[in-house]
Amino acid sequence: MEQTKFILAEKDMPTRWYNILPDLPEPLPPVLHPGTGKPIGPQDMAPLFPMEIIMQEFSPLNYVDIPEEVQAVYRVWRPTVLYRARRLEKALDTPARIFYKYEGTSPAGSHKPNTAIAQAYYNKKAGIKRLTTETGAGQWGSALALGCMYFGLELKVYMVKVSYHQKPYRRMMMETWGAKCVPSPSPDTRSGQAVLATDPESPGSLGIAISEAIEDAVTSKDTKYSIGSVANHVLLHQTVIGQEAMKQMEMAGFYPDIIVGCIGGGSNFAGMFLPFVKDKVQGKRPNLRIICVEPSSCPSLTKGIYCYDFGDTAGLTPLFKMHTLGHTFMPPPVHAGGLRYHGMAPIICHLYRLGFVEARAVPQVATFEAGVTFARTEGFVSAPETNHAIRVTIDEALKCRETGEAKTILLAHSGHGHFDMAAYDQYLTGKLSDYEYPEEKVREALAHLPKVPA
């Protein structure tokens, strides 16, 4: 019997998160205050986050202990399984070895609870009663609803309007766990009202939803804000994925030649590759390739500019040095709602500029073709976001067929597509289309980049 599943014992689940910051060959550019242009400090973030999370954002330590209360919830579904995709390999007739780490077994169906649980825990510990957040396709919102349920916090989720209507089941899931969810732009905040005044039919964007959630948090009692991606502490929490995968790849007897994942804000894939990229940064694995996959209609890394920009649309956040399409850019309504973000995690952008990771943009229809191939071989129906990574995994495996190389490919499988079946239906009935790269809209948005005070 050929082994296809690599399972860690609970006792081998990581007890610490891995922090890349002290291992970076050059320090991460500082986050700047938009008013002063000076680096922000922990106190500047205090209106948004509890201090333990803020400390993680700037932590100089290589590892941060995972509290036992968080581990206890992780154990509901962790450690997750690493699969060898033997059926996919066979269908592609490739000598490549394809592995995938499957995060779809969490109650929320994706990797997002890895940080949602931690954030809910730290807020609860700090005496916070209520959280606010934004969500795209709803994976983050439902994950935080789950986290808040476990720790007894109220939650209000601002969900990007196009996804709110495309994916009502995710909203219902949040409500089942006790959260409140409204479409964004909403009339509940001044940021939302401003967008609606200009465009009542606005499909929304993650940037707008972030503005609304932040405004709600800073203007409400006992309330903090929670972010599902981009920030250093979110990437930190996700490193349970990569640390587990590293042990599991050892069990399988292979070290990856290529690691592939999709990037929206970047947390899922960074959670996978950060423990591995350390080997590359330290020169132990110079040939390791790490491929970040983004939608060709919202290509922050491959087409964005590396500069300081706001994380949200209204300009309520500090300024982050990142690849951005401009904080006012409104991405086309692709089904991969989690990848519709104008910016990218600063850590990923930094590593990209330093040459440690590469990026590739893929069009929507090709990603669903890949997702159906995956479903028809491996069985699991994947999220539209994940299908982007599957596309490139298949492409790399097909290259191996041409060259005859038996490369080892590790795919970060971020979650299932049970709430995205309508998109599969569109693909299967030929109704799904690609969106052109919206060059003109990006140029317009880039003309509105914030000026950094000298």
Added chain:
Amino acid sequence: MEQTKFILAEKDMPTRWYNILPDLPEPLPPVLHPGTGKPIGPQDMAPLFPMEIIMQEFSPLNYVDIPEEVQAVYRVWRPTVLYRARRLEKALDTPARIFYKYEGTSPAGSHKPNTAIAQAYYNKKAGIKRLTTETGAGQWGSALALGCMYFGLELKVYMVKVSYHQKPYRRMMMETWGAKCVPSPSPDTRSGQAVLATDPESPGSLGIAISEAIEDAVTSKDTKYSIGSVANHVLLHQTVIGQEAMKQMEMAGFYPDIIVGCIGGGSNFAGMFLPFVKDKVQGKRPNLRIICVEPSSCPSLTKGIYCYDFGDTAGLTPLFKMHTLGHTFMPPPVHAGGLRYHGMAPIICHLYRLGFVEARAVPQVATFEAGVTFARTEGFVSAPETNHAIRVTIDEALKCRETGEAKTILLAHSGHGHFDMAAYDQYLTGKLSDYEYPEEKVREALAHLPKVPA
């Protein structure tokens, strides 16, 4: 740390299915030919099933080896996890110990693939090219679509019309795996045409859909029929659940006082309890209680008659001795589509008559209340069918709170509710209602029971 998850190694996955037939204290009443009134033999079933499956239907052996090809697919998600529901226990403030065996991690999201994989395998082995089947809520149809994908068979699914419209995502899932799915009653068969002629707006029923699938199978080339519940061989295949659970309860150090599960055709719950009921039949566990939970609007065990009836609506099947509401009974459109069946697995009915299992009927709204309690404690959002079992689990745990008894309750958790969120939405917004027990309609249907030829 208190253990909440009991995990079997792959090597401890059962390699044999457990067959209750030779262990029954009295033999199961024979299946009769509707024309002759004589017991049917293997050859009578040959138009529907491949011979290896037919042999399992009548097997005198205690165990049937699970083919390695089937085990290889089982291993995609098996062994499944047994959980101790500590958060639910705490919320209920009960001394009861609640365990649940969670089948929701299969790619199709329920227990159904346990038999779908086996049936697809045996048909493929017998040279069959195409299968037909019926499905209620779509869990069985999607599971068989998955099974047929793994073994390269075509599939046509007749889906009960009310569910086809209520749960379009399950249809899309079947199509993603390559199956064809039509609403039943359909114009594609004479059975479907006959129903549509009487009632063009018929919501359909499992009985009608079975008629259509059987008719298609016996009139098409290289085609056989596949059934998702009721039949002996289906219950047999599901015993991987109970065998695993038995080992896991040993790991946990407890033997159940009460086992609870929902019953539509009965295969999921029988798969759980058959390995345990053996202990009761043999006098080793006289106090073990096994509670079968059904909807009060479709209560085959608690209100049905124990007699010979057809398995389908059109009368194409042989006659089964079972508790039935009458094969022409049309159940109300409750969300638990998998429980909308007029009959019940003969093995379960037999054990019920012999006093080894008991039955309880519960109304719809109370089941969703229980499902929301479960989601808000354990995290997992459960299928409407499963919520029936959760309702009784909670009720029994609350009784323990009153009496102070620390009973051990084992819940057969058949799958997730990701495709049933609209039902949760109805419940949460107060729009869900109960259906009265349709006494008059049952009386009518029972007046049309088939006469058994002398």
